[in-house]
Amino acid sequence: MTIHVKNNIHWVGQRDWEVQDFHGTEYKMTKGTSYNSYLIREEKTVLIDTVDHRFSHQFLQNLEMEIDLKEIDFIVVNHAEEDHSGALSALMEKIPNTPIYCTEAAIDSIVGHHHHPEWNFKTVKTGDTIDIGNNKQLIFIEAPMLHWPDSMMTYLTGDSVLFSNDAFGQHYCDEHLFNDEVDQNELMDQCLRYYSNILTPFSSLVTAKIKEVLSFNVPVDMIATSHGIVWRDNPTQIIHQYLEWADNYQEDRITIFYDSMSNNTRMMADAIAQGIHDVDPKVAVKVFNVSKHDKNEILANVFRSKGVFVGSSTMNNVMMPKIAGMLEEITGLRFKDKKAAAFGSYGWNGGAVDRIHARLTDAGFETAVSLKTKWRPDGKAMRECREHGRQIAKQWTLDSASLISAIPLVEPKVVTKEQPVQTTPIAVDEHPADCQCMICTVCNWIYDPAIGEPNQGVEPGTAWDDVPDYFLCPDCHLGKEVFAEYSKDKTEAA
Numbered sequence: 233m234t235i236h237v238k239n240n241i242h243w244v245g246q247r248d249w250e251v252q253d254f255h256g257t258e259y260k261m262t263k264g265t266s267y268n269s270y271l272i273r274e275e276k277t278v279l280i281d282t283v284d285h286r287f288s289h290q291f292l293q294n295l296e297m298e299i300d301l302k303e304i305d306f307i308v309v310n311h312a313e314e315d316h317s318g319a320l321s322a323l324m325e326k327i328p329n330t331p332i333y334c335t336e337a338a339i340d341s342i343v344g345h346h347h348h349p350e351w352n353f354k355t356v357k358t359g360d361t362i363d364i365g366n367n368k369q370l371i372f373i374e375a376p377m378l379h380w381p382d383s384m385m386t387y388l389t390g391d392s393v394l395f396s397n398d399a400f401g402q403h404y405c406d407e408h409l410f411n412d413e414v415d416q417n418e419l420m421d422q423c424l425r426y427y428s429n430i431l432t433p434f435s436s437l438v439t440a441k442i443k444e445v446l447s448f449n450v451p452v453d454m455i456a457t458s459h460g461i462v463w464r465d466n467p468t469q470i471i472h473q474y475l476e477w478a479d480n481y482q483e484d485r486i487t488i489f490y491d492s493m494s495n496n497t498r499m500m501a502d503a504i505a506q507g508i509h510d511v512d513p514k515v516a517v518k519v520f521n522v523s524k525h526d527k528n529e530i531l532a533n534v535f536r537s538k539g540v541f542v543g544s545s546t547m548n549n550v551m552m553p554k555i556a557g558m559l560e561e562i563t564g565l566r567f568k569d570k571k572a573a574a575f576g577s578y579g580w581n582g583g584a585v586d587r588i589h590a591r592l593t594d595a596g597f598e599t600a601v602s603l604k605t606k607w608r609p610d611g612k613a614m615r616e617c618r619e620h621g622r623q624i625a626k627q628w629t630l631d632s633a634s635l636i637s638a639i640p641l642v643e644p645k646v647v648t649k650e651q652p653v654q655t656t657p658i659a660v661d662e663h664p665a666d667c668q669c670m671i672c673t674v675c676n677w678i679y680d681p682a683i684g685e686p687n688q689g690v691e692p693g694t695a696w697d698d699v700p701d702y703f704l705c706p707d708c709h710l711g712k713e714v715f716a717e718y719s720k721d722k723t724e725a726a
Contacts, residue, residue: 234298235409237270237462238454244295245269245407246283259429259528263422264405267315268458270395271298272388275365275430276305280386280395281458306331306362310397311383312341316458317615321346331537333362333503335374338382345557356384358444366390377400377434384526387446392453392714394445399438400470401457402426418489420462423470426459427477428535428572429528430682434441435478442471442478447691478537480569485516486628487533490543491523491552496608497543500617501510503609504541504575507621512629522554539571539628540597540705543589549583559588563595569666572597577605600624670696670716672705678718 235243245268270290277299283291295301301323309317309332320342324330329352336340336355343349356362356372357645363369368390375383378399386395402422406414431438455463455470463470488505492498500520505517518537520530534540542559544551551559572590582604589602603614603620670679679685681697684692687706690699696715702710 233294234271237409238393239454239465240273241273241391241456242273242298243269243310243462244279244283244291244298245267246287246291246713247407248287249405250283259403261403262393262425262526263418265315265403265459267318267460268401268456268460269454271295272481273299274366274368276363277303278306278308278364278370279304279314281310282307282316282319282323285321285514288319289320290424291319292571294328295323300305301326304330305364306333308332308386309334309338309342310386310395311380311458312338312345314345315381316397317342318691319344321348321579324348325349328598333372335376335382337376337380339386340381341380346626358384370426371450373441373445374575375437377437378441379430379434387412387445387448387450389450392451393456394452394454397458398430399441399457400455400463400474402460403459406461410465410586411461411467414461420473422460423473423529424477424536426533427474427531429565432535432567435480435568436672438474438478442475446471447545453533481535482514482538482570483536484514484535485518485537486539486541486625487518487537488541488543488557489520489522489525489530489534489543489555491521491555492543492577492578493545493547493552494577495606496605497545497575499614500575500577500603500605501541501543503602503614503617504621504624507618507623508625510618511622511625515625515629522558527558527561530558531565534562534567535565537570539624540572541573541575541624542582542592543575544588546578549581551584551587553578555588558574559595559606564597568596570597571600573624575603575605575617577607577609579607582606600627606700627717654719667718668695671718673714673716677705677713 237243245266247266248676249264267287269282270280272278272280275632283422290434304327304536306332311676331352333354333356337446339353339355358372358374368388371387371389375385375397383397385399387399392723394403401428404422408414411419412503452467452503455467473545486508488501490497490501505519508515520534521680522530542555544555572592574592585602585604593599603617605617609617670682679696681695682692684690684694685706688703690703702714705714
């Protein structure tokens, strides 16, 4: 199957409705994708890129229905990644001596993938041209690190078509090929998702390369991408959008994402979101649980945001693994000009929040004061969380300088429950040998039935068997199972 693109240009690619993963499992495709290959038939016949290796047989079958493969004069490889050049080995078995035009860096990539150093490679650089007849030329434009070192674009004079490689594309599959034929909101959502998750680290290169292409002063009537749709209706709209996204992009949006073991940190996230809305009802606040939401959607929202809250329960004195993974990805994406704050619930220590704060700072975020809550937030703690959201919202507001309330960037503040009842523990040597006390085998804290534990609602005179199962040692915060009958002799021996 082929689709007419313009004049003597046809799409000979492959739609992939079922694919869900890209870059291993790091990028989730929610709308499938397409592998766009283009056949140009002037006095010279040129094939630009192939398709993913999983479709090699189908690709060759369709291509052979359109043309005798021996009529292909040369192949242009804009990018050596498997989803672009995967069918190259199968094609070269049919036409082994056909020249392959690519960047010098691409030779290493192509040989590394296909293991055929004997192929007839022709290296090109920015500004190099090749005449394909009928007063038309191909102009090559190197685009290193957009998003591989071997990447390049190819421009066809006469038809004014830019074969843009990964730039301006999207992982998006539709029965229609052109941008004016598809749902516009869906299309732009996929464009932003693609840019934010894949191209963000190279934003400065995006800006420089677009300006270089524009400096050629050539008309661009159509942008033929490697994935997704072809831009034929107002094609420069996506160029201007890329320039905006590459310029430290942010909207009036705050993203909150977290992971939680017992829903305590989730409760904090809800209260912080309410506090933000109290102060700045116009700001868009999006809340995500990293264990339940699409990771790439979260990253796209971080890209769009002026600020981000990152929350985690503390587990083994570190953050939850999925939060650690998200922060590693965020560090690699190198977001610019964004603010951040850490929060989380903890039991006997709060190391997760400290680590999140440090990672956000190292990743280039302007970090605000962090927030810790001990155990499950009660009414007082929830009010503190909501107030925290209000204060950070004032600090981050984009709308009114009068709302800004400076908050010193100091050590994380800790929110605890109501002030506990003060009790004076009885020293070990003051307990009679025949008392009914229980001792924590971890920290040697002693439960005395005569005193109880008022901070946990255990009244004086409560026997150990009647102490609730949710009881925790006040010193080490472990449960009833670590307690043993008190023995003065054993304690002294220990």
